[in-house]
Amino acid sequence: MSEPTEQELAEAFRSAPPIVLAAGPSETTATPPPPNETWELPGGTAWVYYGAGHTTLTRPVILADGFNTGPSTLEFSWEGLEVKNHAFISQLRAAGKDVVLLGFEERSASILKNAETAIAAIQRANSERRSDRRLVVGGFSMGGMVTRYALAKMESQGIRHETDVYFSYDTPHLGAYIPISLQAFAHYIRKLDKRFSDQINSDASQELLWRHIETWDAEPGVSGVRNDFLAALEAVGGWPQIPRKIGVANGVATGVGNGIKAGETAVKGKGLGIIGTDLRTQPTDEEALAAALRVITWKKGETHAAGLPGVDGAPGGTLHGFGILADTLNKILGLGVNDLIREHCFVPAGSAVAVRGLDTHDDLFRAIEPGEGELDEFLCSSRNEEHTKMTAELCDWLVERF
Incomplete structure (x- = not known):
């Protein structure tokens, strides 16, 4: 099996539902009664x-x-x-x-x-x-x-x-928390499908997020927005x-936290088009590698996030952010991943x-x-x-x- 082309992947992303990191059902089957x-x-x-x-x-x-x-x-x-x-x-x-x-x-x-x-x-x-x-x-x-x-x-x-x-x-x-690795991946695939990146960079997202990056190689910080x-x-x-x-x-x-450890691989590429991608929970070591990024033949990139605490494992409301991404990628030929960790803390209890x-x-x-x-x-x-x-x-x- 050959590696998919950039055009093939872009078409696959466009035909798939957008990757949306948000709570609630991705699909609804409810039929509410007519409102008064x-x-x-x-x-x-x-x-x-x-x-x-x-x-x-x-x-x-x-x-x-x-x-x-x-x-x-x-x-x-x-x-x-x-x-x-x-x-x-x-x-x-x-x-x-x-x-x-x-x-x-x-x-x-x-x-x-x-x-x-x-x-x-x-x-x-x-x-x-x-x-x-x-x-x-x-x-x-x-x-x-x-x-x-x-x-x-x-x-x-x-x-x-x-x-x-x-x-x-x-x-x-x-403040709310989306792992820097997920934010980085959203921006890294922007030329294939900008919808995920647009969500991370939306006004409400930037207003809510405790730390934000606008591009995959940016240093995490508090958004001006x-x-x-x-x-x-x-x-x-x-x-x-x-x-x-x-x-x-x-x-x-x-x-008492949710048991998720800092700096652990959450999503790891296994398909030909994504081998080399390694999205991690927030690291707390000196290396501070949050994400290794590779899609098709693009040069492999790395995103580092130093000096941040291990928020993924904190007590609080959780979001299946890693799982939402993995489920989408696993439906696209050549972008299969192992989803080793599916959720992370999204809103710490103290917040x-x-x-x-x-x-x-x-x-x-x-x-x-x-x-x-x-x-x-x-x-x-x-x-x-x-x-x-x-x-x-x-x-x-x-x-x-x-």
């Missing part, structure tokens, strides 16, 4: 389901969608929040809450832009609710950052949001001050509950104590589990506080 209302908003859509016994909007709970590429869809949200694991939408409606699923025209657009859609949804909910019950507003993953900024901006401008509770569900308040976003967040006060602020994490508070960042091993692995951080109250999961996985443990805790 659909709101067309600037930059997005909201799908409204009344709570039990309601015939009008009475006790709205706004749930903002998280990071991905392309537009939010009702089917995707329904699959993740109702079908795949715990039936959170049904739980809320049974408790008399009206569910407002907030989606965006482009989920990888700037958090600042999508926050304008969230503001429009908050104002619409307040104009339509037929009770004196104030709102619950929040979101999942990036959605928690979008609504955090939206509420804080409204307060900074003297706009009433009538919100009693702000919540976040495994939101990367202090993230710095601009953090400055904008600080300019509106950092957090909304009026509502009670609560949050949950898909990672544990004990400091999800706004206690501490990702800068050191101690930050990542030290136990989290009640009362720490910026939230008024939080709950960490009893196990490290998939990022934004809906569980009875976390959802019951939230509903009791809504």
Whole structure:
């Protein structure tokens, strides 16, 4: 069997679905019931389901969608929040809450832009609710950052949001993590298929990622786009001050990691067109080789990432980032790989509950104590589990506080 040509690989990539490093189902089979209302908003859509016994909007709970590429869809949200694991939408409606699923025209657009859609949804909910019950507003993953900024901006401008509770569900308040090796591979194959690279370099991705590289041979650092976003967040006060602020994490508070070791090979090329590729978890040794890169006959490249802690194994919500890439490559002739490690920590528990960042091993692995951080109250999961996985443990805790 001969090695595939660059043209053949480019055609194969273009015909395959894009590689998307994001939580939630890659495909949906859910058929959600028709919503009671659909709101067309600037930059997005909201799908409204009344709570039990309601015939009008009475006790709205706004749930903002998280990071991905392309537009939010009702089917995707329904699959993740109702079908795949715990039936959170049904739980809320049974408790008399009206569910407002907030989606965006482009989920990888700037958090600042999508926050304008969230503001429009908050104002619409307040104009339509037929009770004196104030709102619950929040979101999942990036959605928690979008609504955090939206509420804080409204307060900074003297706009009433009538919100009693702000919540976040495994939101990367202090940063999210995609292995440098995966980022490097995305940029390395850009001339074959730029979609993976575009996702890593999207505004929302750069705003969320703790460390980012724009090209495969760049040195990891804090993106200027993230710095601009953090400055904008600080300019509106950092957090909304009026509502009670609560949050949950898909990672544990004990400091016990997920068992993934630093500097281990996660994805290794075995097909003729990719032999030599070696994508690793974040190394902590002096060599700091994060990735060896080779596709077809291109010169082999190396990406180094020195001075960073072993985030892959940290306690927190996980993402099957290595697995998502491997599954795509294994469908392309000549690009077969061994996927030795499929997942990595994506949102460390300390980031999800706004206690501490990702800068050191101690930050990542030290136990989290009640009362720490910026939230008024939080709950960490009893196990490290998939990022934004809906569980009875976390959802019951939230509903009791809504």
